[in-house]
Amino acid sequence: MMNPVSWLIFILICAALGCIAFIVWRKWIAPWRQVEDVITQIGRGERPRTFLMEGSAPAQRIGFQLEKIVGDLERRQKQIAKRESGMQTIFSAMQDALLVVDSNRRVILTNQTFRKLFDAPEISVATPLLEIVRDPTLDRLLTDAFRGDGPVRCELTLDASQIELHAVATRNESGEITGALVLFHDITELKKVDQVRRDFVANVSHELRTPLSILRGYIETLLDSPKTPREELTRILRVMERHSDRLELLVEDLLTLAQLESGNPNLQMGTVDLSSFLPEMVRDWEKKLTRKQLNIIVDVPPDLSPIRVDRTRLQEALYNLLDNAVKYSREHGEIRLNARRREGEIELSVSDEGIGIAKDDLPRIFERFYRADKARSPDKVSGTGLGLAIVKHIAQLHGGRVEAESELDKGTTIRVVLPSAM
Ligand code: ADP
Numbered sequence: 001m002m003n004p005v006s007w008l009i010f011i012l013i014c015a016a017l018g019c020i021a022f023i024v025w026r027k028w029i030a031p032w033r034q035v036e037d038v039i040t041q042i043g044r045g046e047r048p049r050t051f052l053m054e055g056s057a058p059a060q061r062i063g064f065q066l067e068k069i070v071g072d073l074e075r076r077q078k079q080i081a082k083r084e085s086g087m088q089t090i091f092s093a094m095q096d097a098l099l100v101v102d103s104n105r106r107v108i109l110t111n112q113t114f115r116k117l118f119d120a121p122e123i124s125v126a127t128p129l130l131e132i133v134r135d136p137t138l139d140r141l142l143t144d145a146f147r148g149d150g151p152v153r154c155e156l157t158l159d160a161s162q163i164e165l166h167a168v169a170t171r172n173e174s175g176e177i178t179g180a181l182v183l184f185h186d187i188t189e190l191k192k193v194d195q196v197r198r199d200f201v202a203n204v205s206h207e208l209r210t211p212l213s214i215l216r217g218y219i220e221t222l223l224d225s226p227k228t229p230r231e232e233l234t235r236i237l238r239v240m241e242r243h244s245d246r247l248e249l250l251v252e253d254l255l256t257l258a259q260l261e262s263g264n265p266n267l268q269m270g271t272v273d274l275s276s277f278l279p280e281m282v283r284d285w286e287k288k289l290t291r292k293q294l295n296i297i298v299d300v301p302p303d304l305s306p307i308r309v310d311r312t313r314l315q316e317a318l319y320n321l322l323d324n325a326v327k328y329s330r331e332h333g334e335i336r337l338n339a340r341r342r343e344g345e346i347e348l349s350v351s352d353e354g355i356g357i358a359k360d361d362l363p364r365i366f367e368r369f370y371r372a373d374k375a376r377s378p379d380k381v382s383g384t385g386l387g388l389a390i391v392k393h394i395a396q397l398h399g400g401r402v403e404a405e406s407e408l409d410k411g412t413t414i415r416v417v418l419p420s421a422m
Contacts, residue, residue: 031059097184211243320387321350
């Protein structure tokens, strides 16, 4: 049996042990549990509510350090996100499609243009490229790029588009090839322009060659037979004159076209009163009109206010239209030269009752050198095929456009539409 004093001592010892245990728990166990919780939360990618550790000074110091580390980490993450979104903005603004693959031909990066081009709205990282594009040309290009001898290029046809591909190997810090970057540039328009240029050169050469070879042929004839009878000589000289006229016309039209298409067409804008300008212009045509007994009607509303145009260029355009109207009219036909105001526009038109233009030809008559069936023209006239291209250019230089309407064997109307406020 314990006496009361022993009980008291026992209780005091227990209380002392309890106090010690409490102090040890508060100072040495609780703070490290807190540290453990905080680290677990950081590990899960969460931001701990507090970094304040109760009790032990070392645990508190660790709390401060952890707060600093988390702060740094957050700042860095923000920087990375900002950089990433900047890169994404650049990539999505790129007109060219972009592809980065690793050396196993798995996709690392693509931009929006690439995904649109290959109709793949979502491409996850590490997708084998073959699952998106199955093209031997791209395959070969990558093989060449992986050799690491510098940038390589090739062309690819995708539906109706021509694509130029540029690829270069990507390397890590120690210089080993890690993959390749490929840029896809759409060159369809460039190719078209190039084709137009080639056609133009071919057409010019062809157009020049015909009269030149005829002239050369006759010159040889004259040299070989100096005693050609006078009558025959006159006939030959007339033919030569016709062909040299044609050559001159062609060169003139080519020069006009070249100037109109140059960056500096040098328009001399001025005020033109159509109600006096058009009748004046028609007066120069009397001879040609009477030769074919053509009747011309000029129709300009008297209240039509003057327009601002380059007078000489406008005259040139209407001259070409009248020239066609006369050329493609039958004898005793009628030609109308109209001017009228449309909504915010001025429309000038030349109509005839001539041979007309076939439906298939109509959309192409403003192309350079395009000529509809020559055999159908009344005088078997051969123009240069540049007249309407010149008209179109003049209209466009004034901010306007051209329109054509025609029915075979009934007649043709060509309109030059100009903005009225210039
Ligand atoms: P061209 O010098 O051959 O007349 P253009 O460029 O002026 O060249 O015209 C292109 C083609 O459009 C002509 O060859 C002709 O076939 C057709 N064309 C133009 N105007 C008329 C018209 N008023 N009537 C019939 N055909 C026309």
